Amino acid sequence: MAQALVKQDETIPAPAAEGGSVIKGMIAAIVLGAGSGVAFGYFAVPDAAPAKEIHTPIEESKDKAQPVTGRFPNDAQEIAIPSILVDLKGEPKTRVRLDVSIVAVHGTSGSGPLKGEVREDVIGYLKGLNVSDIQGVRGFQNLREQLDDRAKIRGRGAILGLLIGGLVIE
Numbered sequence: 001m002a003q004a005l006v007k008q009d010e011t012i013p014a015p016a017a018e019g020g021s022v023i024k025g026m027i028a029a030i031v032l033g034a035g036s037g038v039a040f041g042y043f044a045v046p047d048a049a050p051a052k053e054i055h056t057p058i059e060e061s062k063d064k065a066q067p068v069t070g071r072f073p074n075d076a077q078e079i080a081i082p083s084i085l086v087d088l089k090g091e092p093k094t095r096v097r098l099d100v101s102i103v104a105v106h107g108t109s110g111s112g113p114l115k116g117e118v119r120e121d122v123i124g125y126l127k128g129l130n131v132s133d134i135q136g137v138r139g140f141q142n143l144r145e146q147l148d149d150r151a152k153i154r155g156r157g158a159i160l161g162l163l164i165g166g167l168v169i170e
Helices: 018-044 057-064 113-127 136-155
Strands: 079-082 084-088 095-106 159-169
Touching: 057 095, 084 113, 095 113, 113 136, 113 159, 136 159
Parallel strands: none
Antiparallel strands: 079 095, 084 095, 095 159
């Protein structure tokens, strides 16, 4: 028991060198973290392609004086349809607001019955949908394709397509 006791005249060395080892440890952690970040960036992130000068079709058409070809002919006209508000089927009552316009052949009357017929087709189609039918990218793409096809059929050749300007689900 006497051996286990420390004599008073013997001193225990103070941990003076501990402060320096903590700083060295922090520096080592910072260097290791920076090195890991550089290695991750080098191996995980793909190489960026060199920047190329981008020529848009509009710029090229100005140089060559050729018309820009797009989805619709240059002489097509856009006919706006008033906003459509519809309650979707399903238990949680969900309301949809859809802003659409039709792209028609040049010379088509914008105030004729065609606009009303397309609007009624869109309302009828939306009333049969659930929220899950139009959720996500796939659902929105399907909605756009279905409405576009219905508008083309209803237009009997006068409608080139249907554009969705806005879709709000509340």
